[in-house]
Amino acid sequence: MNEIRVLLVDDHPVVRAGLTAMLSAFEGISVAAEAADGGAALRELERLRILGDDVDVVLMDLQMGAGMDGVTATSRIRRLEKPPPVLILTTYDTDADILAAVEAGASGYMLKDAPPEQIRQAVLAAAAGQTALAPKAAALLMDRISNPATALTSREIQLLELLATGLTNRAMARELFISEATVKTHLVHIYSKLGVDSRTAAIAAATQRRIIRAPGQQA
Amino acid sequence: MNEIRVLLVDDHPVVRAGLTAMLSAFEGISVAAEAADGGAALRELERLRILGDDVDVVLMDLQMGAGMDGVTATSRIRRLEKPPPVLILTTYDTDADILAAVEAGASGYMLKDAPPEQIRQAVLAAAAGQTALAPKAAALLMDRISNPATALTSREIQLLELLATGLTNRAMARELFISEATVKTHLVHIYSKLGVDSRTAAIAAATQRRIIRAPGQQA
């Protein structure tokens, strides 16, 4: 059978080198190209397509130091014609990251500290059109379905992230291009879902449950 | 001349593979051993010493999924007899990370997104007993020396910790057996020292600089 051709997207040369070494060591997998950010990834895909030389799986990091981030890149890729499956391979497993990735159209979510064999399995699954989820990611999505009442929407999580950076309602409104009234509405919903009654308590609860990352934990 | 022998400490197999591939490609550098966390690193060092086969540089990640973290491991290593230089190679460049690493006795601080050549230079510098700092790390240390006026009092830190749990001023006052007025006074001082102007921003700033620990952030 044909080799599975992978496009690596990660801003760290070290990680790209590691994945290249790791994946190339496996039978049936080869690294077709690398990119340091989302924009470069899209250009690579375009270039390879012109060569009639498509990739079977995109292996994408979420956090990029600069340029287009992984979520944006994933949704862009998924809007191409006949898009390749995008397998997220990242460091974190917070609700916010997982949800954003899945909503962007990722077909899998793996963590970088996974053993090589698991990463290989995930690449094979993605190439076959299946999904491969890290346990935390799978659990989160299951919980979403069974218990959507206490689940925050992605918009609410987005707000929560801004909240945790210390922004005022007005600043968040400007950031999200919505009115201050809407921000307050969202906050009320967030409070009730988290069982708190103030913004600081919401931050505490959200970081505690790892719904968001504590500020400073992020790139 | 002799090869520079490196001990890799990183919890991600992917990163270890990448560094091994990258460093081995350079003339004069070889990877003597790998470890997945601080404890394993110390055991590796011990083992290699018994074999009379010391390493020249320890390349250490700060964030470990489990086991001894990089800062602890660094200070332990530096307390050995004739300790090898420890070069931090990590993802983040927050104040707290850099300061903790330097205080633990690291002889360098590099970021994983650095180009291979810079990493090579840093390893060579560390092996030669010199220091190698990423630009942001260097800038931070300079700033610390010139501007130490941002130190919080222990009472203020105490308040900050309560603040991060989401308490109101009244609740903090009750907790500390002081009046609400005093709480507000402290808060104003905290704001000015942290360069913020709201409680949520104070939490963000304080967790970012690891003046306090984010609630529930222990992994």
Next chain:
DNA sequence: CCGGGTGTCAACCATTCGGTTGACCCCTCG
């Protein structure tokens, strides 16, 4: 002994925040 930092407290005021009600649009799913 006095200056300065720390911790404490009070009164005041403008702003923001928390919470509610009600409303509209859009999409999806039954």
Next chain:
DNA sequence: CGAGGGGTCAACCGAATGGTTGACACCCGG
């Protein structure tokens, strides 16, 4: 097509917060 959920917005009110000024007591070190 209708119901429901998500997202958006507005107006309102009481409560909390932020910001200021001024004050007092304590302790340390010059």
